[in-house]
Amino acid sequence: MAGIGFEIRKLLKKESYFGLIQAYTYAGIIGAGPWILSILGVQAIGFLSLAIVVPTFLITQFQVSVTHMIAASLILTGILQLAFTRYISDRLFEKRDDTVLPNFIGALFAVMVAAGAIGLAAAVFLFDGLGVVYRLLMLSGFIILSMIWIATIFLSGMKQYKQILWLFLVGYSISVLAAVVLRQFGLEGLLLGFVLGQFVLLTGMMVFTLRTYPSNRFIEFDFIKPGRMYLSLMGVGFLYNFGVWIDKYMFWYTAGAGQQIIGPLNASLIYDLPIFLAYLSIIPGMAVFLVRMETDFVEYYDKFYDAVREGGSLEQIEQLRDEMVHTIRQGIFEIVKIQTIAVLVTFVAAPALLRLLGASQLYQSLLYIDVVSASTQVVLLGLLNVFFYLDKRRIVLLLTGIFVLLNIGLTALSLHWGPAYYGYGFALAVLITVLTGMAFLDRKLQTLEYETFMLQRG
Amino acid sequence: MTHAPYPKAASADIAMLLEGTFPFVSGGVSSWVNQIIRAFPDYTFALIFIGSRPEDYGQPKYELPPNVVHLETHYIHTQIDIPLIRRQRGDPATFGDVEAMHEYFRAPHASPDGANAFERLSRELLPGGKLDRDTFLFSEASWDFIKTKYREHSIDPSFVDFFWTIRAMHQPIWTMAQIAESLPEVRAFHTISTGYAGFLGALLKRRRGRPLILSEHGIYTKERKIDLFQSEWITDNRNVFQKDPTEISYFRQLWMRLFESFGKLCYDAADDIIALYEANRQRQIQDGAEPARTRNIPNGINLKALSPLRQQRPAETPPILCLIGRVVPIKDIKTFIRAMRTVVNRIPQAEGWIAGPEDESPEYAEECKNLVISLGLEKNVKFLGFQKIPDLLPKIGLMVLSSISEALPLVILEGYAAGVPTISTDVGSCRQLVYGFDDADRAIGASGRIVGIADPLALANAAIELLLDPAAWQAASQAAIERVERYYTQDMMFGQYRSVYERALSLPVPSLPGAAGQCPRRG
Numbered sequence: 001m002a003g004i005g006f007e008i009r010k011l012l013k014k015e016s017y018f019g020l021i022q023a024y025t026y027a028g029i030i031g032a033g034p035w036i037l038s039i040l041g042v043q044a045i046g047f048l049s050l051a052i053v054v055p056t057f058l059i060t061q062f063q064v065s066v067t068h069m070i071a072a073s074l075i076l077t078g079i080l081q082l083a084f085t086r087y088i089s090d091r092l093f094e095k096r097d098d099t100v101l102p103n104f105i106g107a108l109f110a111v112m113v114a115a116g117a118i119g120l121a122a123a124v125f126l127f128d129g130l131g132v133v134y135r136l137l138m139l140s141g142f143i144i145l146s147m148i149w150i151a152t153i154f155l156s157g158m159k160q161y162k163q164i165l166w167l168f169l170v171g172y173s174i175s176v177l178a179a180v181v182l183r184q185f186g187l188e189g190l191l192l193g194f195v196l197g198q199f200v201l202l203t204g205m206m207v208f209t210l211r212t213y214p215s216n217r218f219i220e221f222d223f224i225k226p227g228r229m230y231l232s233l234m235g236v237g238f239l240y241n242f243g244v245w246i247d248k249y250m251f252w253y254t255a256g257a258g259q260q261i262i263g264p265l266n267a268s269l270i271y272d273l274p275i276f277l278a279y280l281s282i283i284p285g286m287a288v289f290l291v292r293m294e295t296d297f298v299e300y301y302d303k304f305y306d307a308v309r310e311g312g313s314l315e316q317i318e319q320l321r322d323e324m325v326h327t328i329r330q331g332i333f334e335i336v337k338i339q340t341i342a343v344l345v346t347f348v349a350a351p352a353l354l355r356l357l358g359a360s361q362l363y364q365s366l367l368y369i370d371v372v373s374a375s376t377q378v379v380l381l382g383l384l385n386v387f388f389y390l391d392k393r394r395i396v397l398l399l400t401g402i403f404v405l406l407n408i409g410l411t412a413l414s415l416h417w418g419p420a421y422y423g424y425g426f427a428l429a430v431l432i433t434v435l436t437g438m439a440f441l442d443r444k445l446q447t448l449e450y451e452t453f454m455l456q457r458g
Numbered sequence: 459m460t461h462a463p464y465p466k467a468a469s470a471d472i473a474m475l476l477e478g479t480f481p482f483v484s485g486g487v488s489s490w491v492n493q494i495i496r497a498f499p500d501y502t503f504a505l506i507f508i509g510s511r512p513e514d515y516g517q518p519k520y521e522l523p524p525n526v527v528h529l530e531t532h533y534i535h536t537q538i539d540i541p542l543i544r545r546q547r548g549d550p551a552t553f554g555d556v557e558a559m560h561e562y563f564r565a566p567h568a569s570p571d572g573a574n575a576f577e578r579l580s581r582e583l584l585p586g587g588k589l590d591r592d593t594f595l596f597s598e599a600s601w602d603f604i605k606t607k608y609r610e611h612s613i614d615p616s617f618v619d620f621f622w623t624i625r626a627m628h629q630p631i632w633t634m635a636q637i638a639e640s641l642p643e644v645r646a647f648h649t650i651s652t653g654y655a656g657f658l659g660a661l662l663k664r665r666r667g668r669p670l671i672l673s674e675h676g677i678y679t680k681e682r683k684i685d686l687f688q689s690e691w692i693t694d695n696r697n698v699f700q701k702d703p704t705e706i707s708y709f710r711q712l713w714m715r716l717f718e719s720f721g722k723l724c725y726d727a728a729d730d731i732i733a734l735y736e737a738n739r740q741r742q743i744q745d746g747a748e749p750a751r752t753r754n755i756p757n758g759i760n761l762k763a764l765s766p767l768r769q770q771r772p773a774e775t776p777p778i779l780c781l782i783g784r785v786v787p788i789k790d791i792k793t794f795i796r797a798m799r800t801v802v803n804r805i806p807q808a809e810g811w812i813a814g815p816e817d818e819s820p821e822y823a824e825e826c827k828n829l830v831i832s833l834g835l836e837k838n839v840k841f842l843g844f845q846k847i848p849d850l851l852p853k854i855g856l857m858v859l860s861s862i863s864e865a866l867p868l869v870i871l872e873g874y875a876a877g878v879p880t881i882s883t884d885v886g887s888c889r890q891l892v893y894g895f896d897d898a899d900r901a902i903g904a905s906g907r908i909v910g911i912a913d914p915l916a917l918a919n920a921a922i923e924l925l926l927d928p929a930a931w932q933a934a935s936q937a938a939i940e941r942v943e944r945y946y947t948q949d950m951m952f953g954q955y956r957s958v959y960e961r962a963l964s965l966p967v968p969s970l971p972g973a974a975g976q977c978p979r980r981g
Contacts, residue, residue: 308617308618309618310618311615311616311617311618311619312615312616312617312618313615313616313617314605314608314609314617317617447598449601450598450601453601453618453621454595454596454597454598454600454601455543455545455596456543
């Protein structure tokens, strides 16, 4: 999300409460927008089709199918998520803008082939016995979603946040509308509607990209060459997405906690809804994270390295280091503060919210802990972002690795101990990872000048 | 590289430590080294050449004497392949010694333990030691030390420049430590300057306990000062309020102090500290050399080879002024060229010859040639390149030295042997060579003229006076011949060096490295 700071800073320059509110709103919507839209869209399709011709069971089948598509496509494209972003920004830094578009097309193509191969294998073997139309829709949906994530990465890299948001809004509106129109065709109708909307979204992204970034070459695969993308970043992108989803998969496929919904796809009635709702609560945290980390922190970060490079005195360098530490600390505290408010609001509003959604009140306690987890995850994002700025890729790799292992281990424990502990595995995994990250960051910042000066090739 | 492989040997009698001189650079010091080696055919020599970068030197400029059994070359300013960057703590006690040593450099009398600290540290410089190159480059202790020194002393605000200056300055120390380790077995070390070679000598003395002889020709730190003033890569970040115009850039000062410290370590370690002339010996004492270990051995020339040249001289003194030396800024060739303009105005047929290699500073040579053109002296001033001195001497009327720094220039003595008087700037021992050193020497009379530095008019007038007054020229020529025969012959110089060498080589080989030759030294 680097680069969004510039946009936010423009809004902050107004120096009024209104400007401040605008900045935070903008940051919140940009930061959490696409993610929130996809959750809301899927929920809305179910909600709008409810009690009409479609039996509840079909709606569940539809929502679970889409959830699985989203999860699998995010984990698959996670490999490229950070590595490809860095590849693009490196090329832009080298002023080789002309290589950006052909490689984006190349990345899309690569993802299409990979998702196609995986999806096809799944459709043929895993989904054996299900309807051909359903299988085709799942395959195409999986491919389209994977390509959308890549396009989103690319456009974020090109700082086109507003366009991403608008395109998502349009795409999901079409998904919802088409699904509602086609609902009389049951599960296949709902899915077709969803896939159509996503197809429009992808097409919109492609058209926008091709019109905005002309290039004389159509496709290149430079990014695949060894050494062009950081392996550590590929690892981080994969591990982070895998870590975020692994506890869900464990719940889905653990007897007692999850049940089969359609073909090979399971869901956990008790676990799924609260966690998706909980993610709606991170909008304010994301807003603060973007405003604080991408404006204040980056400002001092730049000043610090300028002082190092431009011949500042040691006192200035140390003072700027201290101010940088201060902004990091403040940023993290503010995320914690705002998310605490979000948690409190959720606690108060949970019963009403569940009633509104027609969901059982049994979800309450799980929703509480999930909101805490989701909030902690924003802090984790903030920490990882600082490490990326300091170019400590190996630490991020270590942290995401720790996160995956913790999430697997603690989720297994919570499953073993029973429903009272559900949700605590994920929550603790995120929390321990955050605390570990803070300890690392503390040590890194203490030795920042030493490392900056002494541990580099002169 | 197309030269024959350099000789290699596992042992020799004497190791000569040569910084930027013999056998790759021609000049007075190199000729002197050549002379000394050839004077002692009964001793074998190992030559350790220390240069800046390989590309700065071409083929050897001298044929190696047969008793040179070993020659190795090392370069200070080559990119060192830094191994893997290794994060490490570093040993605080070791950096306590580093601190003691720096304090000793700042105030030798206040911190007498500095010399012992150097002794201890000199054993830790090799890879794996407590102060190896990695420790200096990567350790936290080293980082803390650099920060402390910056806070205590830096008057230039830029920390990044301070940091990299410190890194660049100290790197050669570890290069020297490596050289010291791999050196052949020898019975004595003879360094021909302080500086890096002198530091290497000090290290070798501490590590192996064999005697160290130091022969100083120029004043290393002074020559370095001139280099540093001319170097453009040293920055100065003080703004107009922080700047004291009388102060040189702080980073230049750092470099200067490095060479002063190298000098101090070399004086502390040397058993014999030899100067060419009295003024230089006094300056050594002032810079911290113990008077008891200092002495003068002036240069001497091969009288037998040169005196027959007097018979080849034409009856009429040719109006030719000759400057023999490398075409480099320190020789201030431009002043000579400017003086030639005045000389030619008075004596139109006068010529100025510049005989010396031009490859050391091509841009300076270019500037000199442009100056000749702009002064319209193309017919009178000639660049002859490297010449054999005996061929030149009978053809010239005056030997000229316009240098801004010299020690005891052999060319003056060679000119004297052939009966050629000298006009020189007042540098090094030149005044002593022209007007005499003590009363008996002064009674011989002036064998030329001394003028101020960078004063073309005075130089020209002195030359015109001698060239237009045959009687004055004759008197100077006679004084020159008498002076060189009485005080500056090769035989005198060799005799004194033989006694130095014999004493050094007769010392028993120490049983433990670094254990012998240690009379207690008080700073």
